[in-house]
Amino acid sequence: MREEFRLLIGLQDLDIMIKEVKDKATSQELKSMGFKLTGLEELQEARHEIAARIPVALLNRYEKLAKRYKLAILPVSGDKCLGCFVKLPTSFFSSAYSHELVTCENCGRLLYILRFNQ
Amino acid sequence: MSAIQEMVRHLEKMGKISDEQFIVEMLKNREHLGSTGLGKGVAFPHGRSLAIKQLSVLFARSSGGIDFEALDGKPTKIFFLILAPSEEGADVYLALLSELISLIQKPSKLDKLMQVKDYPSLIDIFGGNED
Structure with a gap:
């Protein structure tokens, strides 16, 4: 898999995780199962690190699509x-x-x- | 090799994922959110990615136990690795996760999981339904 695809897919995977934590119903469900969701800041930091390694034009394209669709x-x-x-x-x-x-x-x-x- | 890497490698060999290292990184990120080691010697690492072919559950056991930063601080002996494709809704794998977590609340089931020796016996513990 080419590096830029790896990074983009990694970014999307992190976005899915972050959305799940931010979604009240999903995070409540996970907490009721016993999971502690305390590391949101670490996930956001990991996202920032990956985003910084993606060529700007490609990142902008991804961000635009991610705003429009559930999955870019x-x-x-x-x-x-x-x-x-x-x-x-x-x-x-x-x-x-x-x-x-x-x-x-x-x-x-x-x-x-x-x-x-x- | 970490427990996560060992489990993911197995799934790659089975053609369930497209890139081992990629899924390992995703699962490590998930662990940063909070350990999926829920205690009682059981962990449920899980996540969704484009690099996953289909909803898959891998059962693994460590006789000696592994430090998985479980919530009760005890070594983890049983792992249920649950992976789902990105396009699969969260509700599908969360329902499965919930089902498996309910299962280990029953001490008798947990004891059986600690001793299970083959796939048919594992399926029996889940009530004989492979689906």
Whole structure:
């Protein structure tokens, strides 16, 4: 996985975590299970550190999409964008398989093809 | 190798995640929020990421116990690692987490988990339902 994708996905994962803690219902549910959620500042610091390593233009693009959508970066499922479920053009896959971060032409989300063993 | 890394490596070999180090970092960040070692020798490290293929639960046990900064300060012997894809709603994995935590409140179940030797026996403890 290319470094800038790693960083962007890491940023999104942290944002998901931070949102869960800030969401009253979710944090209440986690606390009722016995989890102590005391390290929000550390998460925010980790986010700041990752964000500082992402090229500014890419970070701005991510931040803009993150404000608009629940998830700014999504995997591709079959031949569709998992955000808007619109079929992706064939040209998309040649770029995506070259490990490029590609934009869905319909919704603008960043798309990435992940590889798994098996 | 840390307990988290060992568990994550196993899931990578099974094709459940795309990048071991990436998930390890995500889980370590989650531990910074507060230890998922809830005490009684059990921990529930968990998180969501784009690098996770599908909702997965990995059960692991350490006979000697590991310092996982558990809330009661005691060594952790049983781990339930719960990973979900980013696009999966929080409600799905939180329900599973809640279910597993309820399970360990029963001392008899906890004793069985400490001794379980194979997968079918583990499934029996959960009531025989693999889903």
